[in-house]
Amino acid sequence: DGGITQSPKYLFRKEGQNVTLSCEQNLNHDAMYWYRQDPGQGLRLIYYSQIVNDFQKGDIAEGYSVSREKKESFPLTVTSAQKNPTAFYLCASIRGDGSSGANVLTFGAGSRLTVL
Amino acid sequence: SQQGEEDPQALSIQEGENATMNCSYKTSINNLQWYRQNSGRGLVHLILIRSNEREKHSGRLRVTLDTSKKSSSLLITASRAADTASYFCATDAKGSNYKLTFGKGTLLTVNP
Numbered sequence: 001d002g003g004i005t006q007s008p009k010y011l012f013r014k015e016g017q018n019v020t021l022s023c024e025q026n027l028n029h030d031a032m033y034w035y036r037q038d039p040g041q042g043l044r045l046i047y048y049s050q051i052v053n054d055f056q057k058g059d060i061a062e063g064y065s066v067s068r069e070k071k072e073s074f075p076l077t078v079t080s081a082q083k084n085p086t087a088f089y090l091c092a093s094i095r096g097d098g099s100s101g102a103n104v105l106t107f108g109a110g111s112r113l114t115v116l
Numbered sequence: 117s118q119q120g121e122e123d124p125q126a127l128s129i130q131e132g133e134n135a136t137m138n139c140s141y142k143t144s145i146n147n148l149q150w151y152r153q154n155s156g157r158g159l160v161h162l163i164l165i166r167s168n169e170r171e172k173h174s175g176r177l178r179v180t181l182d183t184s185k186k187s188s189s190l191l192i193t194a195s196r197a198a199d200t201a202s203y204f205c206a207t208d209a210k211g212s213n214y215k216l217t218f219g220k221g222t223l224l225t226v227n228p
Binding site: 006033044050092094102105109 | 125146147149151156157158159160161164166204206208214215216217218219220221
């Protein structure tokens with residue numbers, strides 16, 4: 001089955017540490033996205049990549065970094081510069097909607113990061 | 117920046133009743149999408165309505181779009197306990213280059 005795999009599902013970090021969240025897709029999608037979700041809040045875009053070796057900042061990129069060396073992979077590093085990193089992180093990729101031809105997002109199951 | 121804003125923030129109904137959620141947005145859009153999220157999980161796409169459409173149906177879902185009022189509604193008919201989830205609207209704004217912007221969501225609880 002095709003899909004998006006995020007790992008780890010739960011991650012605990014001490015203050016001052018960098019952590020990397022994995023996102024792998026086998027859907028052959030070109031564009032991939034990272035969103036952050038805080039309790040009771042919507043999703044905020046961190047970074048996105050429309051093609052290998054290229055990515056753009058979203059609305060809240062400060063304290064985060066990404067790479068896109070392979071089409072299938074879009075890892076997110078939460079650096080020590082991110083002041084409030086405890087959140088639920090969601091990776092997604094774009095697919096075409098069969099009935100409309102427009103683009104919709106396919107999401108992974110998420111990674112919950114807690115800073116101790 | 118939050119483009120879509122859902123209303124109400126929370127909704128509690130009995131099984132079998134209909135649930136209506138509203139979404140307002142600020143700028144011109146290519147399309148508006150609704151997603152569902154079960155607690156602690158990723159989002160799942162439900163339905164998309166283009167800017168030149170006024171109403172769309174999919175199973176028990178009915179979506180309307182009023183571009184003059186910059187608003188949309190999602191109706192779930194004959195709700196079931198399994199419909200309990202958060203529902204988000206997302207807008208594909210003109211010129212956004214496929215960056216969907218999400219609202220804060222409506223938490224729907226369907227009581228058996």
